[in-house]
Amino acid sequence: MPFEYPDSLRDLYSQECIAHRSRFNQRMRRYIDNRILHGDYMERAYFLNLEKYNNLLVPAEGVDGLSDSFDVITVSGAVKDKRFMFVENWHEDSGKRFSSGKTSIMLKMLGVDMSYSGLEEDIPSNNGKEIRRLGGRDKGVRLIISDIGYVLSSNGALCLAPVVGEQLIAQWDIARQVVRVLHPQVDFQGKKRTEVQTDYLESIGNLNWLSHNLFADNSQICPVNAIFFIDTMLIDLAALFEQRKFEPQRVRVREVSPTKEELRTIFSNNPCYHSNNTDFWRINLEEHRRRLEALVNGIDEQKMPRIYHFDIPYPTNFEECARAVLDVLE
Numbered sequence: 001m002p003f004e005y006p007d008s009l010r011d012l013y014s015q016e017c018i019a020h021r022s023r024f025n026q027r028m029r030r031y032i033d034n035r036i037l038h039g040d041y042m043e044r045a046y047f048l049n050l051e052k053y054n055n056l057l058v059p060a061e062g063v064d065g066l067s068d069s070f071d072v073i074t075v076s077g078a079v080k081d082k083r084f085m086f087v088e089n090w091h092e093d094s095g096k097r098f099s100s101g102k103t104s105i106m107l108k109m110l111g112v113d114m115s116y117s118g119l120e121e122d123i124p125s126n127n128g129k130e131i132r133r134l135g136g137r138d139k140g141v142r143l144i145i146s147d148i149g150y151v152l153s154s155n156g157a158l159c160l161a162p163v164v165g166e167q168l169i170a171q172w173d174i175a176r177q178v179v180r181v182l183h184p185q186v187d188f189q190g191k192k193r194t195e196v197q198t199d200y201l202e203s204i205g206n207l208n209w210l211s212h213n214l215f216a217d218n219s220q221i222c223p224v225n226a227i228f229f230i231d232t233m234l235i236d237l238a239a240l241f242e243q244r245k246f247e248p249q250r251v252r253v254r255e256v257s258p259t260k261e262e263l264r265t266i267f268s269n270n271p272c273y274h275s276n277n278t279d280f281w282r283i284n285l286e287e288h289r290r291r292l293e294a295l296v297n298g299i300d301e302q303k304m305p306r307i308y309h310f311d312i313p314y315p316t317n318f319e320e321c322a323r324a325v326l327d328v329l330e
Helices: 015-038 041-050 102-110 166-182 191-205 237-243 260-268 285-297 318-329
Strands: 070-073 075-079 082-089 141-145 148-154 157-162 226-231 252-256 306-311
Touching (some): 015 041, 015 166, 041 166, 075 102, 082 102, 082 260, 082 318, 102 141, 102 318, 141 157, 141 166, 148 285, 252 318, 260 285, 260 306, 306 318
Antiparallel strands (some): 148 157, 252 306
16 A cells, blocks of 8 residues: 555645655554564554554544644643643754653653663663563553644644554654663664664564553544643763763743643744654645644634643653652642
8 A cells, every 4th residue: 555644634744754754654564564473462453453554654533634733743641531742842952962851751650660861770670671560650641642643623622643553653662762771872863773773662562562551542632631841951962871970950840821822832843843854854844834823723712721831950850750740630
């Protein structure tokens, strides 16, 4: 089946973007074939269902035809009936990488024992290859989106839609965390990163990731109750790995007025549009601006999500970050 987007999304992407995503999609489909052959019953059932999609990056059911939807880099989840999303603030500094640790915060909220970037002191003795739930940590937290999802307005509310291959994309994202722990010097924009990442995707798949009951129902669009706008950390990874002597500082969560201008700032400044991975995110900027205005104008001010500025100093205590989010949402 050819890789393609529905008509409602096609104008958003350049040919370079579609070509790059097509290659990523092909790599994921090879992994699907592998897990259908070698996975357990739960894995085979999930991956057999994915076979019907020619594009694993299209949004969940119910989005096609909505002209204001577009994809963003986000990690989102649910704490019982409250759905939230982490969105990074992008800073222009060509000499630095940005990393907020939003995946690590989400893993802490889920109670998953895995360290990020090799900078925490509690790196598991198994070097991050094992995913296990921590006892007594289930506070009704579930994962909705691990890396890439769609935002749109529906019935006057800001909504999220995961991609149809979300649970597979989540495994890919966790594999990236393992690579960062075990291979801190790997160029994350280079070919070697992809090769190493594929190896760990295989090993994580063997650990039966789908059986951990981490996911919310991510087969349909859902309203957003809270946005955490993360102030991005600008870090020199090489220098930090050499020193490794830091005292974690306090995180700060500040609620701000939920205005349409605030929403416009959040989604126009998403780091995906400034990513080093330019081909994957080579969008039509004019079309994106049109969709962003349609999105903002489609939100009823009475249905605006709560908006929090989430200041995360470096070095980061991810456990404290997770507690801060849970304190707001519980």
